[in-house]
Amino acid sequence: MSAKVDIQFRLNGVDRRVEVPPTMSALTMLRDVLDLTGTKYGCGEGECGACTIRVDGVTLNSCLMFAVDCDGREVVTIEGLVADPAGERLQQKFVEYGAVQCGFCTPGLVVQAHHVLESHPHPGRAEIQRGIEGNLCRCTGYKKIVEAIEDAGKMGSDPKLGGARP
Amino acid sequence: MxxxxxxxxxxxxxxxxxxxxxxxxxxxxxxxxxxRYIHDINVPGQLYAKILRSTQVHAKILAIDTSAAKALPGVHAVITAADVPWQRPIGVAKDHLPLKADRVRSPRDEIAAVAADSPEIAEAALKLIRVDYEPLPVLTDAIEALKPGAPLIHPEPPAAPGGPALKPGAPVAFTGKKDNVAMTFEYAQGDVAKGEAESDVVVEDVFKLHYVTHCCMGVSGVIAEFDATGNLLLYSNTQVPFLHKREFAELLDIDPGRIRIIQPPIGGGFGSKLDIYPFEPIVIFLAKITRRPVKLLFTREEEFLASPTRQPVLLKLRSGCTKDGVLTFRHVETLHDNGAYTSWGATTPFVMMQTISSLYRVPHCKYLTRAVYTNNPYAGSFRGYGNLQATFAVEAHMDKLAESLGMDPLDFRLKNAQDPGEVTPQGMHFKTCGFKDCLTTAAARSDYQKKHRDYAARQKDGSPVKRGVGIASMLHVGGGAKIYPSDxxxxxxxxxxxxxxxxxxxxxxxxxxxxxxxxxxxxxxxxxxxxxxxxxxxxxxxxxxxxxxxxxxxxxxxxxxxxxxxxxxxxxxxxxxxxxxxxxxxxxxxxxxxxxxxxxxxxxxxxxxxxxxxxxxxxxxxxxxxxxxEPPSKHQDKQFKGDVSAAYAWASQVAEVEVDTLTGIVRLLKITGAHDVGRVINRLGIEGQIEGGVVMGQGYALTENLVVEDGIVRNPNFRDYKLVTAPEIPDMDVSFIETMDGEGPQGAKGVGEAPAICIAAAVGNAIYNATGVRITSLPFTPERVYRALRGQLPPTVWNVPS
CATH class of the missing domain: 3.30.365.10 (Aldehyde oxidase/xanthine dehydrogenase, molybdopterin binding domain)
Incomplete structure (x- = not known):
């Protein structure tokens, strides 16, 4: 339709170069251009957190970010947390604690929890609840999600258990 | 066990x-x-669909001009009712044409649809479609709908120009309505006049239950594809694939055997996928016409505007008991706003009357529901299926009657609670029933009786922040449900x-x-x-x-x-x-x-x-x-007498709340629940079901409110429609009462809907315990509670024509 912009960024540890329309969201780029469908569209308005990704260490709603703004940055999606020790541990804990039902909000929550544990290595429940308040879940009632993150955080500083980076 | x-x-x-x-x-x-959810699946050669919806609440369609949309490069098809004269009405009452032919009855109504190379092109094409309307009188008040001279929503049979309204010989025929009554349910047992005469205490209230919607995190979507010989493959989020096969086959006039439905993992259901909705047939039409796979996904805004809601209900309840605390009668009349079309949700009175007649032992009952057509969003089925509404009213009255007698609310409930083996006057047979265990367990674990006395004594102590506890219980099918002739x-x-x-x-x-x-x-x-x-x-x-x-x-x-x-x-x-x-x-x-x-x-x-x-x-x-x-039992007759399930589930939940009387903010501190689940099969899974249901019930009670004004949804987004977020959840203490149902698998009974049902009722009772103010309408949002505490909430009244 319109002219495309050439951007280059690091995605899940790999340098990527793509051409995207200037109006495209980072979410659409990830899902439709780069085929990374773990990041979900839930509302498109930054209200539900299903599309949460990490950009230069912080978490963002990728539906509200332009794809072109990924240029020069380091982007991590749920797919990038598969081989990451803290990400892997979070996924295991989500499974073990029953924090997954329909699972649609889960990738966004795992990414957000990854950020929460990195900024608060041993968070209490209240900290976790605040940390994920931007992520909506309609199935679980959040309790098991909070428990999963809490347990993942208990091992946070033990490098043998794949502790989060300090 | x-x-x-x-x-x-x-x-x-x-x-x-x-x-x-x-x-x-x-x-x-x-x-x-x-x-891979439906959103993540793409079929080679697939086109993208978008639907044009009405801008009017109620209007005749005079003309539709799609020529500019058709001329847009990348557009493969633009269809209106005129392009599919063979379409047939869908839904329980067959009152709903997928593409509207003659008139629109709500702002969600589908007028035209586009299939294009990309969603963006489809969206651009929609903007080029011109529709001329002639506005009709708008009807958005369920009470007005019953008055003589009210605008009629379905005066004529739904028919596409030149097409048959229904498959010849089809069992359900919708031929237009001379009034706005979509469905009526009547039930009676005993003699309520006699029951009232025997009563020492009689109470009456009118309850008003609001609109909420499912908010599945995954938006609705479908992919339809025909093969070379005309077999239809559908990727669908349906909860009822086999019944939908039949409905799609009727719609297309093909053998159901030629329809295959694949269900990718689904981003939430909660009852919302029990009906088929116009978008599904419309995408099938587009696939048939373009001979290409066609995919449609809703936006979140569309999900709010064009998905079903829970039934909004106006409910008048009159109950009585003797001075010894024995229930004598219940007389209920309800009015349901059906919206413009009839979905399975219109049959929720079937569940509501069970709670009225059989949660507690009541010798005399009378129940009447009318579901009326309006130009409001049409209501569908939603987890709990009418039971949240009925339980809200019944449990408020249990507290009220107990208070009138000076009895402890738990003792009053125990006195009237069902026992195992009971066959109720409606004909429900409770082969296992852990109801009394649920009541005593939830009460003991929450210290309900002591707290209830203490908090009531503190109502007038001058402090602005009050605490309260409230108890409520529920009865729901737990061994299948004979909604259809078989289960x-x-x-x-x-x-x-x-x-x-x-x-x-x-x-x-x-x-x-x-x-x-x-x-x-x-x-x-x-x-x-x-x-x-x-x-x-x-x-x-x-x-x-x-x-x-x-x-x-x-x-x-x-x-x-x-x-x-x-x-x-x-x-x-x-x-x-x-x-x-x-x-x-x-x-x-x-x-x-x-x-x-x-x-x-x-x-x-x-x-x-x-x-x-x-x-x-x-x-x-x-x-x-x-x-x-399910094993043979006495199927319900036309008077709704008989058994509906092979087993019944029970639960009691105690809510503890904090009410800030200066702001009207109600915080839900704790839910203590006890559930008769027959037997726990997967402890992790059942806890998750219950916790999720509790928080869904919390949303219904405290935060969620789909604002519908003059037929238009005013808050179609998560900023203004408030789901409960992680910091707001209560402490949850869940106990399981294992009654080992003889027919249940390993002794288990169903539990999926149960945990959401009592929460609003328990919270309402807890607010009363904290403040001495009974609020008979939902939701308990700060503004409404603030007003209620100052006597400024408009009273809920029953001025419904008989």
Missing amino acids: TASAKEKLGSDPNTSLIGKRIPKMDAPEKAGGRT GCGTILKIDDFAHVTLITGASEIGQGSETVLAQLVCEELGLPLSAVTVVNNDTDITPWDVGVHASRTTFIAGNSAIGAARKAKAKILGAAAAKSGHAEDALDLRAGGVVVKADGKMLFELSRFLRSLHFSDKAELVMTTFYY
């Missing part, structure tokens, strides 16, 4: 998976973002040479965990670990028939069906093992992946090795098929 009761079921406590905390089989894929599920079970089991079930997984529970039940019979089972549950060409995921029925019905297949396989294996080993068949068992001697556990054969040997010597033929239909 006693140890001997468990032994009778053949469970080996050392290896049994029943009652354990079993992670869901689909959770690892979901947690890693690898699960069955089929299973095919095959065991391969490596002792790997494939369980092919009609029951759909919608996130609730049925896949894992069914696998557990099979493992229990066959003595295998969970890793030995694969569940196939998402393709109508493969899976046997099932009536659908609804009515908390899957564990019970599909579970019994799966057990039946596993037992057949077990009998066959043990028969062969007996012949080979010389042991009597009933002296053998399947445990720990092998055939063992029951008495001492001695392993005779390792199962996979034994099955391979069978394969080469005898005929293994380890493909088993079974169906389970």
Whole structure:
């Protein structure tokens, strides 16, 4: 339709170069251009957190970010947390604690929890609840999600258990 | 449950998976973002659809001009009702044309649809479609709908120009309505006048329940594709694939056998996918016309505007009891705003009347519901299915009657609660009933009685922040529901040479965990670990028939069906093992992946090795098929008397709240629940179901409110429609009452809907306990509570024409 912009960024540890329309969201780029469908569209308005990704260490709603703004940055999606020790541990804990039902909000929550544990290595429940308040879940009632993150955080500083980076 | 009761079921406590905390089989894929929902599936050659909806609330369609849209490059088809004269009305009452021909009845109404190379082009094409309307008088008040001279919503049969309204000879014919009454439900037992005459205390209130909507995190979507010979393949989020096959076939006038529905994992259901909605037939039309696969996904805004809601209800309840605290009668009249079309949700009175007549023992009952057409959004089915509304009213009156008598609310409830073995005047037979245990457990664990007295005494102590506790209970179907003439599920079970089991079930997984529970039940019979089972549950060409995921029925019905297949396989294996080993068949068992001697556990054969040997010597033929239909009972008659389920679930929940009287903010501190679930199959799963249901109930009570003004949804987004977020959840204490239902799989009953049902009722009672103010309408948002505490909330009144 319109002219495309050439951007280059690091995605899940790999340098990527793509051409995207200037109006495209980072979410659409990830899902439709780069085929990374773990990041979900839930509302498109930054209200539900299903599309949460990490950009230069912080978490963002990728539906509200332009794809072109990924240029020069380091982007991590749920797919990038598969081989990451803290990400892997979070996924295991989500499974073990029953924090997954329909699972649609889960990738966004795992990414957000990854950020929460990195900024608060041993968070209490209240900290976790605040940390994920931007992520909506309609199935679980959040309790098991909070428990999963809490347990993942208990091992946070033990490098043998794949502790989060300090 | 006693140890001997468990032994009778053949469970080996050392290896049994029943009652354990079993992670869901689909959770690892979901947690890693690898699960492919419908949003993640694209079919080669696929086009993208968008739907043009009405800008008017109620209007005649005078003309539609699609020429500019058709001329847009990348557009493959633009269709209106005129392009599909063969379309037929959908829905329970067959009152709903997918593409509206003559008039629109709500702002969600579908007028035209586009299939294009991209969603962006489809969206641009929509903007080029011109529709000329002639506005009609708008009807958005359910009470007005009953008055003489009210605008009629369906004065004529729904018909496309030149097309047949209905398939000739179709069983349900909708021929237009001379009034706005969509459905009426009447029920009576005993004589309410006599009951009232015998009463020492009579109370009456009018309750008003608001609009809420499902808010599934995954928006609605569908992909339709025809093959070269006209067979239809549908990727659909439906909860009832087999019934929808039939409905789509009727719509297209083709053999249902030519329709295949594949259900990708679903981003939330909660009852919202019980009906078919116009977008599904419309995408099928586009696929048929373009001869290409066509995909449609809603936006979140569309999801809010064009998805169903829970029934908004106005309910007048009159109840009485004797001075000894024995209930005498209940007289109920309700008015449901059906919206412009009739969905399955219109049949919720079927559930509501059960709570009215049979949650507690009431000798005399009278119940009347009218569901009326308006130009409001049409209401659908939603977890709990009318029971949240009925329970809200009934449990408010239980408190009110107890207070009038000076009785403790728990004692009053215990005095009137059902016991096991009871057959209610409506005809429901409670073969197992843990209701009294639920009441006493929830009350004891929350210290309900003491807190209730203490908090009531503090109502006038001058402090601005009050605390309160409230109790409420529920009765819901827990052993299937005979909404349709039958309630069955089929299973095919095959065991391969490596002792790997494939369980092919009609029951759909919608996130609730049925896949894992069914696998557990099979493992229990066959003595295998969970890793030995694969569940196939998402393709109508493969899976046997099932009536659908609804009515908390899957564990019970599909579970019994799966057990039946596993037992057949077990009998066959043990028969062969007996012949080979010389042991009597009933002296053998399947445990720990092998055939063992029951008495001492001695392993005779390792199962996979034994099955391979069978394969080469005898005929293994380890493909088993079974169906389970719930056991025969007295089906409800036209007066709604009879049994509706093979088992009933019970629960009591105590809510503790803090009310800030200066701001009207109500904080839900704790929910203490006790649930008669028959037996816990997957402890992790059932806890998750209950916690999720509690928080959904919390949203219904405190935060969620779909604002509909003059027929228009004013808050179609998560900023203004408030779902509960993680910091707001209460402490949750859940107890399970295991009544070991004789018909339930391993003793279990259904629980899916139960936890959401009592919360609003319990919170309402807790607010009263904290403040002495009874609020008879929902939601308990700060502004409404603030006003209620100052006597400024408009009273709920019943001025409904009879």
